[in-house]
Structure formats: C-alpha cells, structure tokens
Amino acid sequence: MMATAAASDQSANFQIRPDLKDKFRSSVVRDLIHSVLVEKLTGFVYSAEAGNEMSQAISDLIRNKCIELSLPRYKFMVNVVIGEQRGEGVKIGARCLWDADTDNYASDVFLAETFFCSAAVFAVYFY
Template sequence: MAGAAVADQSATFQIRPDLKDKFRSSLVREVIHSTLVEQLTGFVYSAEAGEEMTKSLSDLLRSKLLELNLPRYKYVVNIVIGEQRGEGVKVGARCLWDADTDNYASDVFLAETFFCSAAVFAVYFY
C-alpha cells in the first residue's frame, strides 16, 4: 500500500502545463492589440512621454496576463516606442527556452508620428 501512495504522489508533479493552462499566443496577441489601441489612440509622442508610456504599457500588459491565470508561467514584456521619421526599424529578440511549453506573442501599433512594438515572452517555470 505504501508503494501505491508514493506512486500517486509522484504523479502530481508536472513538468508540462495541462492543455487548458498552456500559453496561447493568438489569445495574448489579441490582449496586446486591444491594450495598444486603447492606450495609444490619441497619444502624442515625445521622448519623455514615450518613456512613461513604455513603463505604463508594460505594467498594464503584465497585469492583464496575470488575469489569464496560467499557472507557473513567468512573463517578460518588452515595449519599444519610437518616433516615425521615415526610416525603417527592426526589432529582434533571441531566446533559449523549451519549445514545448514556452512561447511569445507580439503586435505593432503604428501612428502618424510614432510606432510601438510590444512583445510578451512566456516561460513555463518547472
């Protein structure tokens, strides 16, 4: 009997999330998009305002992600806001992670005078 109890206890440890608790990039992309549209519509770009907006957006996105209640996920939120001057901008990232559990979602908001690139990286904590 004691052996059966030990086997049952070891079955409770998971190194992978349940399917219902897995990070879904399409859902998070919608959250990012709606947040950017809601917060940046009517925003007037300046270097100082951009700095404050990046902090505000990253905190807001993080709190909305926590409301999704995905257990054991840790989030990294990266926001880039810059002035539109006609030049091109490329934003990139590299990550070392578990392709089965970890993922990311991103979106871009474009206005006449500025752009905003938002990326959320979700890492499953074993």
C-alpha cells in the same frame, strides 16, 4: 517505508507540462496586446519623455492582464518599444532559450503618423 510511499505519491503528482487548458495561447495574448495598444495609444502625442512613461505603463498593463489569464507556473516578460517615425527603418530582435513545447510569445505593432510601438510578451513555463 511510509516516507517512500509519500515520496512516490508526490512524484506521481508532479506535472512537467501544462494541461491543454492552461497552455499559453499566442492568439489570445496577441488580441490582449492589440486592445491595450489601441486603448492607450489612440490620441497619444509622442515625445521622448512621454514615450518612456507610456512604454512603462503599457508594459505593466499588459503584464497584469497576462497574469489575470491565470496560467499556472508561467512567467511573463513584456518588452515595449516606442519610437518616433522619421521615415527610417527599425529592427527589433530578441533571442530566448526555451522549451518549444511549453514556451511561446505573442507580439503586436501599433503605427501612428508620428510614432510606432512594438510590444512582445514572452511566456516561459516554470518547471
């Protein structure tokens, strides 16, 4: 009898959706991404090697800042692409399978004369 009561108490406390205050807000994260891109890429001179290192540094910084938001049970995936501007078009796509009520994404683009940078954060609520 006692084990049944404890199990029912635990199931009553299990939360399948985040509280409103703990929900991922794409506008907040978009501003976070924008500030990181401006901070790291203003004055940056593009080269293939430097682009690789910078994209890693930017993705780590964005991920750490998302973690600092303290959104419980969210997992973050960060994708950063830096490429050279050559007057050609670039298309970047992503597909995810997620819960539209809890999961979301935010993205921003930084454009300079010689390069571009696209950054996206995908936030998935871990049930």
